[in-house]
Amino acid sequence: DGGITQSPKYLFRKEGQNVTLSCExxxxxxxxxxxxxxxxxxxxxxxxxxxxxxxxxxxxxxxxSVSREKKESFPLTVTSAQKNPTAFYLCASSNGLGGYEQYFxxxxxxxxT
Amino acid sequence: SQQGEEDPQALSIQEGxxxxxxxxxxxxxxxxxxxxxxxxxxxxxxxxxxxxxxxKHSGRLRVTLDTSKKSSSLLITASRAADTTSxxxxxxxxxxxxxxxxxxxxxxxxx
Numbered sequence: 001d002g003g004i005t006q007s008p009k010y011l012f013r014k015e016g017q018n019v020t021l022s023c024e025x026x027x028x029x030x031x032x033x034x035x036x037x038x039x040x041x042x043x044x045x046x047x048x049x050x051x052x053x054x055x056x057x058x059x060x061x062x063x064x065s066v067s068r069e070k071k072e073s074f075p076l077t078v079t080s081a082q083k084n085p086t087a088f089y090l091c092a093s094s095n096g097l098g099g100y101e102q103y104f105x106x107x108x109x110x111x112x113t
Numbered sequence: 114s115q116q117g118e119e120d121p122q123a124l125s126i127q128e129g130x131x132x133x134x135x136x137x138x139x140x141x142x143x144x145x146x147x148x149x150x151x152x153x154x155x156x157x158x159x160x161x162x163x164x165x166x167x168x169k170h171s172g173r174l175r176v177t178l179d180t181s182k183k184s185s186s187l188l189i190t191a192s193r194a195a196d197t198t199s200x201x202x203x204x205x206x207x208x209x210x211x212x213x214x215x216x217x218x219x220x221x222x223x224x
Contacts, residue, residue, distance in 0.1 A: 107155055
């Protein structure tokens with residue numbers, strides 16, 4: 001089955017710890033994205049990557065980092081510098097940029113206490 | 114802000130009725146897309162309408178786009194209880210690949 005997987009579904013961390021969220025796709029898509037969703041809010045773009053070894057900041061990149069070493073993988077690290085990290089994180093991919101639909105994973109709910 | 118805004122924030126209807134949601138945006142766009150948030154919490158793409166298109170259909174879904182008013186509407190005909198979820202519009206502007214999502218409309222369809 002083709003699709004996007006995110007793991008884990010729920011993640012709990014103590015304040016001050018870095019945490020890495022996994023995102024893998026087997027759709028052979030070039031572009032991948034990370035979004036954050038807060039209650040009652042739309043999705044806000046954290047980072048996106050058009051191609052391997054390249055990525056751009058989105059609207060709320062501060063306190064986050066990413067890597068794109070393989071086409072199928074786009075992990076997101078939430079660092080201790082992120083002031084309010086508790087949120088629902090969604091990963092997506094698309095077949096290109098410009099006029100393509102995005103395919104979403106099931107999300108990871110991160111709780112930091 | 115390039116974010117779209119959906120209206121209403123919440124909509125409650127009976128099964129069989131039609132549901133209409135609206136999306137307004139502020140900047141010029143290349144396309145506008147509608148998504149729904151499924152039970153697993155990921156988003157599912159519904160329809161993409163390009164800036165030079167005025168209307169698109171997909172099954173029970175009808176989307177219109179009025180670029181002069183910077184607005185779009187999503188019509189779901191003959192709603193079912195399974196249509197209950199949040200619906201989001203997203204605009205793609207001059208930066209290709211970047212989607213700007215609205216806050217969504219929560220649709221509840223009562224049996």
